[in-house]
Amino acid sequence: MTPGSNVPLSVPRVAVDVAATSARLDVSGLLLTGDGKVRSDDDFVFYNQPQGPGVSHRSGGGSGPDSITVDTAAVPAGIEKVVVTASLDGGGPFAGTMPTATVRSADDGSVIATFTPTGLGPETALVVVEVYRRGGAWKVRAVGQGYANGLGGIASDFGVNVEEPAAPAAPAAAFTPPPPAPGLPSAPPPSGAPAAYLPPPSAPPAAPPAPAPGAGKVNLDKGRVSLRKNETVSLVKAGKPFLSSVRMGLGWEPAFGGRDIDLDASVIAYGPQRNHIATCYFGKLSILNGAVQHSGDNLTGAGSGDDETITVHLGGLPPEVTGLVFTVNSYSGQKFNKVAKAYCRLLDAGTGEELVRFDLTGSEPRTGVLMAKLIKQFSGEWEMTAMGDFIDSRTAKGMVRPASAAL
Template sequence: MTPGSNLPLSAVRVAVDVTAPVRLDVSGLLLAADGKVRSDDDFVFYNQPSAPGVTHSAAAAGGDTITVDTAAVPEGIDKIVVTASLDTPGATFAGTEPTGTVRNADDGSVLASFTPPRLGTETALVVVEIYRRGGAWKVRAVGQGYANGLAGIATDFGVSVEEPATPAAAPQAPPAPPAPAAPWGPPTGAPAPVAPPPAAAPTAPAPAPAPPAPAPGSGKVNLDKGRVSLQKNQTVSLVKGGRPVLSSVRMGLGWEPAFQGRSIDLDASVIAYGPDRKKVDNCFFGKLMILGGAIQHSGDNLTGEGAGDDEAITVHLGGLPPEVTGLVFVVNSFSGQKFSDVAKAYCRLLDAQSGEELVRFDLTHAEPRTGVMMAKLIRQFSGEWEMTAMGEFVDARTVRGMTKPAAQAL
């Protein structure tokens, strides 16, 4: 299987073996329609080896097995995700190729196998998911990486993980936020979270304290307090009150003519990628609609003159095909002028229906280059979208030249 692919299950009981050259901790999470566990009892791992329809069993070496009896899974559960984390604290998956093998649990025959590609700083993975679709059960290859271990996966899906207490005499370092990495690893420029100690047994959920405000240029915020002004490398989750706030967004990009008063022809584009970092399609002035109308471009602005957005790209998030997991918004200087000659440039995200501005990123300290990656939108495994301000410059006058650097920045 390849990332994002799926297959129907021909067996009622399936076993998912996750193996690697090193010791792995394998777990399964039973998720309801909201993408969360109903309680910590839905987290199946070595210390809690069973839940309705799902069991964990340890292997002699390499990895463990999650067995799913689809006939016994409760009606309120839509999917079971199978995860793997490294047993050695601080270790990453770089150079390690874990493989998930899906077998008929009754006769041992192999139904599917999947090895996530190009792993690096990830310390935990969602390997595959077993899910309901139209009254039947299917398996999907996922391969989503997390940079903060099993605790990052568990908390992302609603499990409360109790961390061991720090000895009183030891100085306490500020903990890294439990933000999941993109399907391809942590965002470019973001500090790599420190891998947590092995996850302890789940405890009863407790009300979480309000998170501190993120430091400038880092961390992740949401829209609970209204419009957000981002700094470079800062991420905003497009949710409010724990729920996605909109189904269609408009990315407006603007700039002013060069300081000397000459007009400048900048072109705004968006490149859509799959979970394997391969380009699915791109939308620009020469291709104003892609993906069946899910992404639409407003048309070319040749000068930058006039108030407001010079070019806009509308994205109907609900209409994007499942294989699109990342969007990178870029601007290029088709006329060859450098961004250091642009008076100012910005991008802003608006609710496409109400026109309300949600997020703004004003680009400062421009470099003498002809292309810039302004922002990226990444679909999280839970279905939410996150926007990260980028401001990364490259030498490229057209969107074609942005394809490779934008993929590397995901």
């Protein structure tokens, strides 16, 4: 199988083995509803919780691969798909490994399909395949989507409550609390405390540290979101993925006292292995059977509002498209430090409502910039991340490789 391909299942019970020749893998399964989430933590099946409704985990015991078995007749009606994931036992990236999923009949062991994701690098966990319903029948699809934050990142993305382990407590003999604040009465030590114990002052707890710039992820529930570089917004409203048509507006102005500047906005579409699929730009205004459409070239950047727009029909994108990178280039060769007020904004194409905005500051003397990326999550939702990464390229063609590396 290749990424995105699917095979009908002719048997009701299938086992998915995942193995790598040079590494031991931990394999797990998640039962997902139509919104791409588990119903509860009971829908996460792995070595510490090997039984779920219609899904079970079998350990290879060190000599064979771990396996997830799906009994499609026993899977609850509200479950749309079962995703099979893998991570390296003991942690670490998949670079240099060749994980292979083998889908077999759970009854007679006959092989139905195999899939080996390729081009893996820093990913520490993978969604390998999914077993899913379609029109009353069951199929298996090759996925190969990587996560850099391990199995916990996959589980959290699908709604599993992942608890971080608590830091170990310091030994009692090493405890050295601060002295009581002046004027505060002493209190007797708690039972079992060492003789040197002094109670801490009665002061309010310290405020948690502020999040680092660019950290965190929000959704659209509270209205328009303003992003800084490297911040991400999940295109979700009221718990549901936003799958309507969106319009990316890109704008700029000449720097103060400067002449008109011709910039070109483009969008580059990629597949699950960061493979280039198509580019929409002023020379090709429509791609992917009209799912992505460009407004046309603006030669000056003059005037207020968006200079160029690109409309994306999210629900109409082919399933093999999992990433979109929006770029701006200076075809005439002028540098971005001669540009003022560069921005991009995402709008609901149907209502014109502005959903997300990123105002680029601190331009560099280069001729291209990766403005933002839209990444499709395995749960079905899209996430937009502000980028603002400058590249030396005057054309969208020269942005294909750096944009792929930035996904």
